[in-house]
Amino acid sequence: MRRRIIVLTVLAALVATALFALPLGIAVMQYYRDDTKADLERAADAVALAVSHELNAGLPPQVRPGDEEEADVGVYSPDGRLLSGQGPAVAGPAERQAASAAVDVVIQQESEEVVLAVPVVSGSRVTGVVRAALPMSQLRVRVVLTWLGMAGLATAAIGVSWLLARRFTTRLVRPLEELAATAGRLGDGDFTARSPRAGIPEIDQVGETLDATATRIGETLERERAFSAEASHQLRTPLTGLRLQLEAALETPAADPYAAIRAGIASADRLERTIEDLLALGRERRAPRAELDLDALLDEVRQAGEALLGPQGRALRIIRDDPPPAHVAAAAVRQVLGVLLDNAATHGRGTVTVLARDAGDALAIDVADEGPDLGETDPFATAPTGHGIGLRLARGLAEAEGGRLRLSHPSPPTFTVLLPAAEPPGPA
Structure with missing residues (x-):
């Protein structure tokens, strides 16, 4: 060129x-x-x-x-x-x-x-x-x-034209070569590569577009990696329930095997739904949010909670206290409550209580157990053993829906999910 x-x-x-x-x-x-x-x-x-x-x-x-x-x-x-x-x-x-x-x-x-x-x-x-x-x-x-x-004079003019052509060609071609090198680094997986500015508006516009593409690809890849790590932890909840049910069936050979099989199928269905929810939530663009079917959601929570807590001899209580409607993704709320139930089953004690109530302009869902006082510890911090990954994922999902997840009471341990309530319909 x-x-x-x-x-x-x-x-x-x-x-x-x-x-x-x-x-x-x-x-x-x-x-x-x-x-x-x-x-x-x-x-x-x-x-x-x-x-x-x-x-x-x-x-x-x-x-x-x-x-x-x-x-x-x-x-x-x-x-x-x-x-x-x-x-x-x-x-x-x-x-x-x-x-x-x-x-x-x-x-x-x-x-x-x-x-x-x-x-x-x-x-x-x-x-x-x-x-x-x-x-x-x-x-x-x-x-x-x-x-x-x-x-x-003509020879001098042609010589000057040659020198100017070399100078301007270098100025024009070097930014293109640097863009090609940046694109090569981007193709090799270095998403931190950035193209230098040449002072030529057209070439700088291409460089800015390439930098924006690199930034978006890097953020998308980083988000998918983090989400994959957290989602793999989230899949442990239905797998744990299925394992406990199968172990309980093995320990009681006189029990009805068909009941254990039906419970295992239900746990497999919950596992499949969890995978579908995680895939849907992992997409950058989501479908418009519909009104949350709180009754169906609480019924699923009851089934999952009984599968987790039943083999431990622990009870689950679900209470409705005039909760308001909310327009949020059911998959996100289902995964948040699944994390909280798994956290209560793994680290808590006694009866687990799920309370859906009205918190003014928000739908509040409390998940509490009878475990020890958490004190000043931060349950959302990731420990070296891996504890806290699920809670961090749950908090991210709640914030993505415009809500919040916080530890409302350290003793007894109570986590509260706050979701924005739907606006009441106007007069006809």
Whole structure:
């Protein structure tokens, strides 16, 4: 790309120089011809004025030094004889034509000279002819020197065009190469790669778009990694319930095996629903939130709680205290309550109480057990053993729905989920 831009720039400079140089060269040649004619005419007129009195009086003319300037000037009689000055002994065509008094000035090229002749007139009679001549070589030297100067300027212009093309090509191509390198690093998985700014709006816009893409991909990947780690912990709850049910069936061989199988199928259904919920919640774009079916949700909580607490000989109480409706994702609330139930079953004691109540402008769901006082400990901090991952995921899901999850009472341990209540419908 660099070579192509440089070649095109130099070629454009060559074409532009040629288009200007050809007519300019012709104009230079015409200019020097006109300038030579003016010099010859000035020299001839000066001598004609100096010798006109002598010619009119019939005296031999005298061409004084300095009258001829740079040209060779001679004075001829009307019959073509050289009377004074420099020139051929016999007049040429230009002098004879001027002697006929048909024209005022005659200019011709004779041999290797440019010749100009003017008549000297006294009344209607031609008393002599003044001839001024310059060699053609002098005219050619002036034209050639000017052309050489023009060629030098054209060469310098093309050289400057080449240098400017290299400079601007470097400025233009280097940002593109850096963009390509940044895109390569991004393709290799380095989402911290950022493209430098070049000061060219179009290229900088591409760089900003690439940086935004890298940032979004990095955030998405980081979010998916964190969510995968937390979701794997969340899947432990239904698996634990299923394992406890199977172990309880093995310890009581006299019990009805069909009941254990039905309980295992129910636990597998809850596990499948948990996977579906996690996949749905892991998507960046979610479906519009509908009104939460609190009755169905609490029934699922009851089934999951009995599966977790029943083998431990612990009870579950679910209380409704005039809870308001809420527009939140049922999958998110179901997973939050599942984490709280698993936390109560694993780290708590005694009866677990789930209370759905009205908290003013929010739906509050309390999950409490009879475990020891939590004191000043932060249950949402992740311990080296891995405890706290589920609670952190539950808090993130609640905040994503516009709600909150907090430890409302350390003793007895009570976690409260606050969800924004739906606005009441306006008057018809």
